[in-house]
Amino acid sequence: MNTLAYGLLGLVARTPSSGYDLMLQLQPYWQAKHSQIYPLLAKLEQEGYMQFTRVHQTDRPDKKVYSITEKGEIALKLWLAEPTAEPVIRDELVLKAYCLQLTDEKAARAMFTERIEHCREQAESFMHIMQEMEQQTDGKHPDHPDHSAFSDYILLTWGYRRMQEDMKWCEWVLGLLEKGKADTE
Amino acid sequence: MNTLAYGLLGLVARTPSSGYDLMLQLQPYWQAKHSQIYPLLAKLEQEGYMQFTRVHQTDRPDKKVYSITEKGEIALKLWLAEPTAEPVIRDELVLKAYCLQLTDEKAARAMFTERIEHCREQAESFMHIMQEMEQQTDGKHPDHPDHSAFSDYILLTWGYRRMQEDMKWCEWVLGLLEKGKADTE
């Protein structure tokens, strides 16, 4: 049982889903390819944490819809009470930023503007899902812990904020680069 | 040549260092254990990207001090101009936050307060290094791209801001949990 396994358990505990769907749902919060997810789901099913039913579809390929078992729910609750691992961040841009003096201003600026663009898109995507959610939940704001969409809401906020913060840092660096260039002229 | 390899190249390009020292320098920005770094350094040396000199020490074990070669510098500059990979974040807390409804308020609060404590410590550590740096650089603020400590300064700022932002999100969630509890009473 690794972190990804618990993540999948957490998703199916809320809504029974296919492997393909789990992959898409998990994407913004834990990057995992289908080649990692499918064998793990099979293992979780064999060990009794999940069960699946084959669902026939006419317009699309058939799918396996996984749902949590009692054993799975117990394991999930135990995991929640365990100490949480520290986050791991691996950002190539940070390593490149350390070598900024080795490159020209043009390449330096490109690095940060590309990242800003990426963050802007991601932030927009998070915001879009949040707006959809607010409309679906009959106007009730999901900021209450008892609201069914509460956890979705705090996760989306997490994603949105992270993107905003990353953008701000890049813009701050770009500002310093511009200021530095102006000084030497 | 993977990202970690370029990260190590970037560090030795600035200051020739031992494997042990590189591990410590890299720690806040790219988590890598010594068992991954030592074989990689050996490979980079064999392939001509780095060279090392054995430095004898009396009070401590001898060390291998690695420095960059011409080939290494060329490779490093090419890497800087290549498109940058998107960051990877794997945070167990986010996956746990999704399952918040499955646990009690006490465990939920513990999750976020522990993270806040961790971030506070990390932020303090980043801030401490920044303050030391400002004193060493004879009062000159390292916010200019030509300053020798400019890249260190922007990386430290990155780390500090990330910790601040993570803390704020946790505090925001804790606030919502408190508010929700008060409402149901």
Added chain:
DNA sequence: TAGTGCATGTAAGCAGTTACATGATTGA
């Protein structure tokens, strides 16, 4: 004398990515 820091390395295993493989439907 037990633990921490400095210093380097290997081996085994788990986690994650890339590539290979198949096949239907829908839209451009």
Added chain:
DNA sequence: TCAATCATGTAACTGCTTACATGCACTA
């Protein structure tokens, strides 16, 4: 007709972690 989306899987490989292994100097 070509690409994309849905849907599931395996194989090979790279990246990363944990554990094993050694050894000296300093400090509590």
